[in-house]
Every structure is written in structure tokens, then in C-alpha cells.
Amino acid sequence: MSLVVEAKGLKKYYDGVKAVDGLDLEIGEGEIYGLLGPNGAGKTTTILILLGLTEPTAGEVKVLGYNPAREPLKVKRLTGYLPENLGFYDDLSARENLLYTAYLNRIPEREAKKRVAEVLEIVGLSDVAERRVGAFSRGMRQRLGIADVLLKDPKFVILDEPTSGIDPEGAQQILEMIVRLREEKGMTIMLSSHLLHQVQRICDRVGIIHQGKLVAQGSVGELGAVVEEGQHLFEVRASRVDEALLDTLRGIEGVTSVEVEGDLIRVKATEDVRPRIARAVIESGAELVELKGHTYTLEEIYLRYFQE
Amino acid sequence: MNAVFWKELADHLGSKRFVIFFFLILIVGGASAYLAAQALFGQETESEYIYLRLFTVSGGGLPSFLGFLAFFGPLIGVVLGFDAINSEFNRGTVSRVLSQPIYRDWWINGKFLAGLTALGIAVASIILIIVGLGLYILGFPPGGAEISRAAMFFVISVVYLGFWLSLGILFSIVFRQTATSALASIALWLFFTLFLYMLAGLIADQVAPIKPGVSADVFAKHESIRDLVLRFSPVALYEEATTAILIPSYRGLGIAALLQEATIPTSPLPLGQSLLIVWPQLVGLVALTSVCFAISYVIFMRREIRST
Numbered sequence: 001m002s003l004v005v006e007a008k009g010l011k012k013y014y015d016g017v018k019a020v021d022g023l024d025l026e027i028g029e030g031e032i033y034g035l036l037g038p039n040g041a042g043k044t045t046t047i048l049i050l051l052g053l054t055e056p057t058a059g060e061v062k063v064l065g066y067n068p069a070r071e072p073l074k075v076k077r078l079t080g081y082l083p084e085n086l087g088f089y090d091d092l093s094a095r096e097n098l099l100y101t102a103y104l105n106r107i108p109e110r111e112a113k114k115r116v117a118e119v120l121e122i123v124g125l126s127d128v129a130e131r132r133v134g135a136f137s138r139g140m141r142q143r144l145g146i147a148d149v150l151l152k153d154p155k156f157v158i159l160d161e162p163t164s165g166i167d168p169e170g171a172q173q174i175l176e177m178i179v180r181l182r183e184e185k186g187m188t189i190m191l192s193s194h195l196l197h198q199v200q201r202i203c204d205r206v207g208i209i210h211q212g213k214l215v216a217q218g219s220v221g222e223l224g225a226v227v228e229e230g231q232h233l234f235e236v237r238a239s240r241v242d243e244a245l246l247d248t249l250r251g252i253e254g255v256t257s258v259e260v261e262g263d264l265i266r267v268k269a270t271e272d273v274r275p276r277i278a279r280a281v282i283e284s285g286a287e288l289v290e291l292k293g294h295t296y297t298l299e300e301i302y303l304r305y306f307q308e
Numbered sequence: 309m310n311a312v313f314w315k316e317l318a319d320h321l322g323s324k325r326f327v328i329f330f331f332l333i334l335i336v337g338g339a340s341a342y343l344a345a346q347a348l349f350g351q352e353t354e355s356e357y358i359y360l361r362l363f364t365v366s367g368g369g370l371p372s373f374l375g376f377l378a379f380f381g382p383l384i385g386v387v388l389g390f391d392a393i394n395s396e397f398n399r400g401t402v403s404r405v406l407s408q409p410i411y412r413d414w415w416i417n418g419k420f421l422a423g424l425t426a427l428g429i430a431v432a433s434i435i436l437i438i439v440g441l442g443l444y445i446l447g448f449p450p451g452g453a454e455i456s457r458a459a460m461f462f463v464i465s466v467v468y469l470g471f472w473l474s475l476g477i478l479f480s481i482v483f484r485q486t487a488t489s490a491l492a493s494i495a496l497w498l499f500f501t502l503f504l505y506m507l508a509g510l511i512a513d514q515v516a517p518i519k520p521g522v523s524a525d526v527f528a529k530h531e532s533i534r535d536l537v538l539r540f541s542p543v544a545l546y547e548e549a550t551t552a553i554l555i556p557s558y559r560g561l562g563i564a565a566l567l568q569e570a571t572i573p574t575s576p577l578p579l580g581q582s583l584l585i586v587w588p589q590l591v592g593l594v595a596l597t598s599v600c601f602a603i604s605y606v607i608f609m610r611r612e613i614r615s616t
Binding site: 014048051053054073074076077079080081083085086087088089090091100101103104105106145148152 | 310311312314315319396399400401402403404405406407408409410411612613
């Protein structure tokens with residue numbers, strides 16, 4: 001797998017404020033990578049550096065094999081960017097806005113018209129193509145933004161907060177579109193977001209960025225494992241919960257704590273103690289209704305990182 | 309750069325403000341030229357360079373066309389430039405446009421050239437309309453020398469308006485708010501068209517006060533100081549330059565030229581000689597425009613592109 005993005009020791013200081021501080025990033029071809037972090041963590045700055053729109057104070061970057069600070073045009077020809085605060089020329093129609101982008105990419109007029117019609121079809125805006133963008137809703141603008149990105153047929157797409165401020169249905173459509181792009185066109189996609197459940201659904205790997213540093217990286221499952229740090233969490237439901245059962249559970253080897261929440265028993269342990277829990281419940285005379293290992297959601301992982 | 313140029317030009321020519329200012333100058337300029345033509349029609353039908361006098365003679369209480377263009381022309385230039393860049397920031401189109409494979413300077417160059425072309429079209433059509441009006445009233449066609457002088461007048465006028473355009477663009481880069489840059493441009497316009505004339509007189513009065521019975525030397529000094537101060541103003545430079553082009557017998561400003569005129573018969577100069585007289589003014593105008601544009605260029609190239 002060849003690397004689309006390679007960044008080492010990336011730093012960017014604005015008047016002494018460290019926006020990005022020693023960031024290492026690698027994104028492989030065909031991957032959907034999620035960049036997560038609170039507002040002001042340095043997500044947008046990182047993206048601007050990758051596009052050559054701002055120069056890093058220190059560090060090395062390669063995007064599709066080119067240095068964006070030295071050869072911005074080559075990077076920008078192959079990279080599509082959907083900015084966070086997406087703006088269009090409100091007085092122009094959707095089609096005219098896209099045509100302008102096509103001409104900026106030096107796509108010849110005939111080809112441009114054809115491609116504009118195609119991408120409008122993909123994002124489902126064909127029937128409002130002649131309407132002024134000023135009259136568009138937030139969701140429509142965002143879809144138009146994706147059309148704008150697709151116009152130049154990029155290899156690598158960067159989406160900055162693609163679903164923020166959009167209703168759940170619209171967000172769903174956009175996420176589906178993103179997944180489809182990867183499947184149909186083999187594009188590499190990087191998206192930044194703070195809407196974690198969405199990222200969790202579609203990203204192969206995520207990186208958590210905090211105060212300009214990448215504090216964790218990997219698939220959602222891997223990150224969960226890291227957070228657990230040898231701690232396993234089990235949720236047990238039994239038909240009858242009493243002190244005797246809890247004492248037995250506490251007595252199991254490897255169990256560190258037992259808590260009750262309603263009819264739910266949470267057991268923390270240093271190893272996988274599920275068979276022993278099951279036996280303990282049965283032997284206490286109660287029936288075992290449910291026993292499952294808890295998987296960490298991205299939200300929990302994320303919060304864990306920022307609590308520390 | 310072509311794409312930027314054509315889009316901006318189409319925007320300018322279709323914009324309400326351009327149309328409003330164009331017709332304002334057309335109506336007022338046309339009226340003053342019409343009154344001038346009527347005044348000329350009575351007295352000297354066979355005089356040389358009568359067409360040029362359409363631009364400089366005032367009649368019926370209205371100032372001359374030249375006076376109007378010197379005073380109101382800057383407004384058109386400023387109006388086309390004052391929101392060139394900051395409106396793109398406010399709309400959020402900056403990051404979208406600059407993430408296309410174009411060099412950053414193409415954008416600002418394209419905008420400047422498109423503005424200049426729009427100004428050129430406006431000035432050329434107004435001049436042609438006035439000449440047509442003259443043809444209708446006076447009943448004979450303009451001569452070759454008149455045409456070449458009118459063409460020169462056109463070039464100088466476009467450079468002059470180009471200065472105000474580049475000033476507007478500079479302010480649009482320096483100020484984030486369009487309202488601020490519009491007000492700053494108008495403040496500078498008022499300063500150069502009104503206050504500097506008062507200021508020049510005031511300074512000259514202080515340095516070389518004219519009292520009853522002062523020698524010719526003091527009088528000459530007074531005038532030269534006044535001229536020196538005025539030459540900081542593009543308005544004064546433009547007025548001098550165009551006066552020399554449109555009035556072929558004009559031999560320069562200042563007391564020396566006034567004295568000469570009294571002793572030497574005022575025969576018209578060839579175009580080359582007239583140009584020679586106002587060469588410093590022309591260079592000054594071009595230099596002011598270039599300086600404004602160069603400052604804009606430097607600031608814009610270093611500006612951080614952050615959408616938030």
C-alpha cells in the first residue's frame with residue numbers, strides 16, 4: 001500500500017501560538033481516515049499545510065509524492081478540498097459556480113460542461129442546477145461542495161467537517177456519498193470532524209489530535225484496546241441480584257471491581273473472566289440473562305484522551 | 309488566469325453598482341459636453357482642435373467633462389475594487405478557489421486586469437459617445453491630430469482610474485470588512501479631490517505669505533510650493549497631464565509658463581511636445597498605481613488563508 005500522505009514532525013506556529021506541534025501522519029491509498037479533535041486542536045491548520053495553502057514552520061510533508069509547499073499546483077491538481085465554511089458565489093447558479101471551478105482547473109469548455117452535468121447528477125442537484133446558490137439550503141450547499149470537489153476527479157479528497165450543521169438525514173446522505181466515492185472511484189479520503197459516531201461508522205482509521213499533537217492513531221477497535229490498558233469490562237444481567245452473588249463475583253480471580261446499576265452488573269477485570277462469571281451466576285441459583293464484553297465507542301475513547 | 313479574468317469582468321459589467329456609476333458619469337459627462345458643444349457652435353466653428361474642447365470647455369454652469377471625470381472617475385475605480393478580496397474572505401470562497409490549481413497571484417492579477425478592462429470599456433464608450441454628440445452638433449468629423457490626442461486622453465484616464473482601482477483592491481486586502489475599506493477609499497478620495505487643494509494653499513501661505521507689495525519672487529515661490537504639494541495628489545497629476553494633452557497650446561503650469569504665454573504667441577504644440585511637458589506627471593501616475601498594486605500583492609501573498 002503506497003502512502004498518499006506522509007508527514008513528519010509537522011509544526012506550525014502563529015505568532016508564537018502552537019497550532020500544530022510535531023505532528024506525524026500517514027495515510028495509505030484507498031483509506032478513509034478520520035482526523036478528530038476538539039475545536040482549535042489544529043485540524044484545519046494541518047489540512048491547510050497538506051494543501052500548500054500555508055507553509056509549515058518546520059517538518060516534512062509529502063502529499064501524493066509532492067511537497068505541497070514547493071509544488072502546490074501539482075498537489076492541488078490531484079487533491080479535492082471541501083472547506084469547513086464553504087462559500088459559493090451566491091449570485092451565480094449552481095452550474096455557473098461549478099463551471100468556474102472547472103475553468104480554474106483548465107478543463108476545456110466542452111469537457112467542463114459535460115463534467116458539471118455529471119457531478120450534479122451524482123450529488124442529486126441536477127434539477128436545481130440553474131437556481132441561484134444564494135437560495136440553497138445548508139445541506140444543498142454542502143452537496144454542491146462535494147460536486148465541486150469531484151469536478152477535477154481527484155485522487156485524494158480532504159473534507160473539513162463535512163456534516164457539521166446539517167440535519168441527520170442530510171448528514172447520512174453525505175456519509176453514504178463518501179463511502180461510495182471510495183468504493184467506486186478508489187479515492188483516498190481524509191475527513192476531520194468532531195461528530196464522533198459518524199466518523200466511527202465510516203472511517204478505517206482515526207487519528208486523535210489534541211493541542212497540535214497526534215495523541216492516538218489506529219482503527220476504532222485498536223484505540224479501544226489501548227484505552228482499556230489491560231482492563232476488561234463486562235456487563236452482566238442476571239434474573240436475581242443479591243449481595244451473595246456480588247460477593248462471589250468479587251471473589252473471582254482477576255476481578256478488580258464490581259458495580260451495580262439497576263439490574264446491570266459491571267465487572268472490571270484484568271483478564272477475560274467470562275466463563276467464571278457465568279459459572280458464578282448459575283451456581284448462585286439465579287439465571288444468566290446476558291453476559292457481554294463491553295466495546296468502547298469512539299466517544300468514550302475520545303473522552304478518555306481528553307480527561308487525561 | 310483567463311478564467312479569473314473573464315469571470316471578474318462579467319461580474320463587473322453585470323453588477324448594479326458599475327451600471328449605476330457608468331450611467332451617472334455618462335449622463336453628467338454627456339450633458340456637460342452637450343452644453344460645451346452648444347457654446348462652441350456659436351463662436352468659432354473653424355478653430356483647430358474643436359473636438360478636444362468638448363472635453364475641457366464648460367458651459368451653462370456645469371463643469372467640463374474633464375473636471376467631472378477627475379472628480380467622479382475615482383469613485384468608479386474604487387467601487388470596482390473596494391471589496392475585491394475581503395468579500396471573498398467573508399463569503400468563504402477564498403479557500404475553495406485557492407485550493408484549485410492556480411497560483412495565488414493569478415487571482416489578484418486577474419481581478420486587477422478585469423477591473424482595468426471594465427474601466428477601459430466605460431471610459432472608451434463615454435468618449436466615443438461624446439465625440440458622436442460633437443459630430444451631430446458641429447457637423448464635421450474630427451481630424452487625425454484630434455483623434456490621437458483623444459486616444460492619449462483615454463490612456464491617461466484609464467491609468468488614473470486604474471490607480472483608484474488598485475487603491476480599492478489594496479484596502480480590500482488590508483481591511484477585513486467591506487464597509488471599512490469602502491469608507492477608507494472614500495476618505496482618501498475626498499482628501500485628494502478637496503482637502504489637499506486647501507492644504508496646499510494653506511502651506512504655501514505659511515511658507516511664502518503674499519501681502520500687498522511683495523516681490524514677484526515671493527509670488528513665484530508661493531505658487532511653486534503650492535504646486536509641489538499638489539503633485540502628491542493623483543487628481544492634480546491627472547488634471548495637469550490631461551490639460552496638456554487636450555489643450556495643445558498648453559505649455560505647463562506655474563508662473564514661468566504664465567509669463568511666457570504673455571510674450572510668446574500661443575500656437576499649438578505637436579503631440580510629442582505636449583507629452584514631453586507632462587511626462588513627469590504621467591510617470592507619477594503610473595508609479596502611484598504600481599506602488600499600490602505592489603503593496604497589495606505583497607500583503608496578499610503573505611496572508612494566511614483561514615476560513616475561520
